[in-house]
Amino acid sequence: xTVARILVAGAWLVATVGAYLTAVALHARARRHPFVNTVAxxxxxxxxxxxxxxxxYADYAASARPISLLLGPATVALALPLHRSMATLxxxxxxxxxxxLAGVAASATSAVxxxxxxGATRVTLRSLAPKSVTTPIAMAVSARxxxxxSLTAVFVIVTGIVGAMVVPGLFRWVRIDDPRARGLAMxxxxxxxxxxxxxxxxATELSFAVLGMSLSAVVTPVLIPLAAQLFG
Amino acid sequence: xxxxxxxxLLFDLxxxxxxxxxxxxxPGPVVGMLLLFAALTFRExxxxxxxxGGDLLLRWMALFFVPAGVGVMTQAQVLRAEWxxxxxxxxxxxxxxxxxxxxxFVLAARARR
Numbered sequence: 028x029t030v031a032r033i034l035v036a037g038a039w040l041v042a043t044v045g046a047y048l049t050a051v052a053l054h055a056r057a058r059r060h061p062f063v064n065t066v067a068x069x070x071x072x073x074x075x076x077x078x079x080x081x082x083x084y085a086d087y088a089a090s091a092r093p094i095s096l097l098l099g100p101a102t103v104a105l106a107l108p109l110h111r112s113m114a115t116l117x118x119x120x121x122x123x124x125x126x127x128l129a130g131v132a133a134s135a136t137s138a139v140x141x142x143x144x145x146g147a148t149r150v151t152l153r154s155l156a157p158k159s160v161t162t163p164i165a166m167a168v169s170a171r172x173x174x175x176x177s178l179t180a181v182f183v184i185v186t187g188i189v190g191a192m193v194v195p196g197l198f199r200w201v202r203i204d205d206p207r208a209r210g211l212a213m214x215x216x217x218x219x220x221x222x223x224x225x226x227x228x229x230a231t232e233l234s235f236a237v238l239g240m241s242l243s244a245v246v247t248p249v250l251i252p253l254a255a256q257l258f259g
Numbered sequence: 260x261x262x263x264x265x266x267x268l269l270f271d272l273x274x275x276x277x278x279x280x281x282x283x284x285x286p287g288p289v290v291g292m293l294l295l296f297a298a299l300t301f302r303e304x305x306x307x308x309x310x311x312g313g314d315l316l317l318r319w320m321a322l323f324f325v326p327a328g329v330g331v332m333t334q335a336q337v338l339r340a341e342w343x344x345x346x347x348x349x350x351x352x353x354x355x356x357x358x359x360x361x362x363x364f365v366l367a368a369r370a371r372r
Contacts, residue, residue, distance in 0.1 A: 043326060044322070046325070047321075047322045047325055065321050065322075066321050066325055066328050069322075069325045069328070070328040070329055074329060074332050077329065077332065084329065084330060084332055084333045088326055091325075091329075092326075094323055094326055095323060097316065097322075097323045098323040098324065099271045099291070100271045100288075100316055101317060101319070101323055102271075102291070103267050103270045103271045103274065103288055103291040103292045103295055104267055104309075104316040105292050106270075106295035106296040106299060107295075107299070107306060107309060107310065107313040107314070107317075109292075109296055110296060110306055113300075119364075121367050121368075122363075122364040122365070122368040123364065124367075126363045126364030126367070127360070129360055129362070130356050130361075131356075132359075133352075133355050133356050133360070134353065134356030137352040137355040138348045138349065138351075139348075141348040141351050141352060142341075142344040142345060142347070142348035144344075145344035145347060146341075146343075146344055147344035147345060147348070148341065151341055151345065155345070155348060155349075155352075158349070158352075159353075159356055161286065161289070162327060164285070164286060164289075175337075177330070177333060177334065178334050178337055180327060181333075181334045181338075182349060184327055184331070185349050186349055186353050187324065188328075189349060189353045189354075190353050190357060193353070193354060193357065194357065197354060198361060201361075201362070203358075203362065203365055205361075205364070205368065207364065207368075208360075208362075208364035208365045209361055211360060212356070212360030212361035215360045216353055216356030216357045217353060217356075219320065219324065220321065220324055222320075223324070224321075226318065226320070239360070241292065244289050245285065248284055
């Protein structure tokens with residue numbers, strides 16, 4: 028019984044890494060087109076596998092835990108690119124503050140207003156509001172303002188994938204070519220996945236994405252509950 | 260590479276402990292990152308020592324989001340009932356957030372000169 032369980036857990040680990048490597052290969056074959064998103068493809072491979080094998084998500088999540096656990100050390104490692112471009116960061120304190128506040132406010136407000144206008148329920152709206160910040164914070168904020176934390180976790184991932192897909196095309200379209208502005212916005216509007224995407228774009232993008240992501244993690248748990256209270 | 264991974268793991272654990280026992284309203288890994296950042300500021304040499312493991316983790320970071328992404332399947336009901344408002348809101352607000360963040364940065368950078 029226990030041996031069987033360990034084997035099953037090992038199989039899901041292998042399947043997860045395999046799905047991701049397949050996605051990376053497809054991404055490379057598509058000449059790194061951002062629409063061919065590695066996380067989205069890996070998820071699209073794994074979900075049918077779970078359904079076919081009648082595996083509940085909780086069982087899969089327990090098996091894949093060694094992989095999810097690495098998100099902690101990876102987040103810690105973000106201090107390295109942040110440190111490497113300290114000089115550039117210090118020269119842009121005001122623009123960073125402006126981009127941070129505008130990004131956090133615009134993401135949350137537009138998500139709630141658009142979904143509300145299209146008829147989403149109250150719980151869904153409250154689960155949407157904190158979706159741009161990193162998962163643990165988003166889930167905590169969601170629970171606090173009356174949303175559904177697990178629904179928020181899904182919204183956070185989708186937001187990150189969408190953010191990674193539309194960049195840098197969106198920035199070319201609106202003619203923003205400052206790598207600092209691009210990076211900061213990716214960290215603020217698309218948290219860790221936007222930051223992971225910035226690894227491929229450049230050192231300046233990456234360090235400003237890290238800055239945006241971490242500052243948003245500090246500011247969002249203050250701003251969103253406040254706004255939820257003000258606008259009910 | 261292994262010593263650097265181990266050191267990063269230690270910062271992660273320290274961040275987790277601080278966040279839990281001192282009730283810092285930030286997740287453990289974010290506290291760990293701030294701790295490591297402070298350490299790097301005081302000890303320049305640590306950055307080089309940590310680079311092999313740290314850069315490896317960053318290169319694979321997207322993989323670590325996959326198990327959470329599979330969680331989409333647990334929300335099938337909500338997504339089936341409200342797919343239109345949810346998908347339009349998620350795509351549009353991400354575009355708006357990216358544009359507003361980057362736009363405000365550029366405007367503020369320009370205003371200073």
